[in-house]
Amino acid sequence: MATSLTELAANIAAAQASKTRMSAQEISQAIQSAYDTLVQLKAAEDANQPLAEVGLTQADEKLAALQANPKRSIQQNKVFCLECGASFTVLSGKHLESHGLTAKEYRKKWQLGAKQGLASKAFSQKRRDTAHQLGLGDKLAASRKTRAAKQKGSGPKNAAEPLRETDAARVINIIREYKDGVSISRLVDRTGFNTTKVRNIVSIALKKGQLTRVARGAYKAI
Ligand SMILES: [Zn+2]
Secondary structure: OOOOHHHHHHHHHHHHHHHOOOOHHHHHHHHHHHHHHHHHHHHHHHOOOOHHHHOOHHHHHHHHHHHHOHHHHEOOOOEEOOOOOOEEOEOOHHHHHOOOOOHHHHHHHOOOOOOOOOEOHHHHHHHHHHHHHHHHHHHHHHHHHHHHHHHHHHOHHHHOOOOOOOHHHHHHHHHHHOOOOEEHHHHHHHHOOOHHHHHHHHHHHHHOOOEEEEEOOEEEEO
């Protein structure tokens, strides 16, 4: 704890003194009284002991305040039991059982939503984050699977299928028939395109890595 109990007690006494006229002795007593209360509260908190059992009026007031506004029992780093005022990270079914309640009955009694987690906000958030990460993991796994399936379908198998019959595809499909390469003049003969057109198509296909030059003026498909 960053602030000592003494400092807290002094702050409480100072707050009291700011509201009422107090003698030096009264202030001193107020500090002592606040300190004693804080020590007991701290001990009760450390022992996870129900505050109600400590028998402090402050604790009773605190519990009454929580009961008047049950949602406040769920705090950032702890959750208070609205039956006895004990604080926990998670309000367990086992503890509620000691009050003769199930979690469902407890939520209903204190008008907490049916989905309200009976745990500190930080704990619930962490649980949500974990669930989210797990959910994300599932999605990633699913998308990897889909991608793998797609690659299987459109990968090497499809590469050997004829390209859409554009002029370029027509040239390349013909080149594919010649495992040892084919000359430009043969391609001109086969396609009926002029030499310039065939050269242009071959040149682009070379750049795209679809063809390779096997000899001067002869090409084959990759
Ligand atoms: Zn309790």
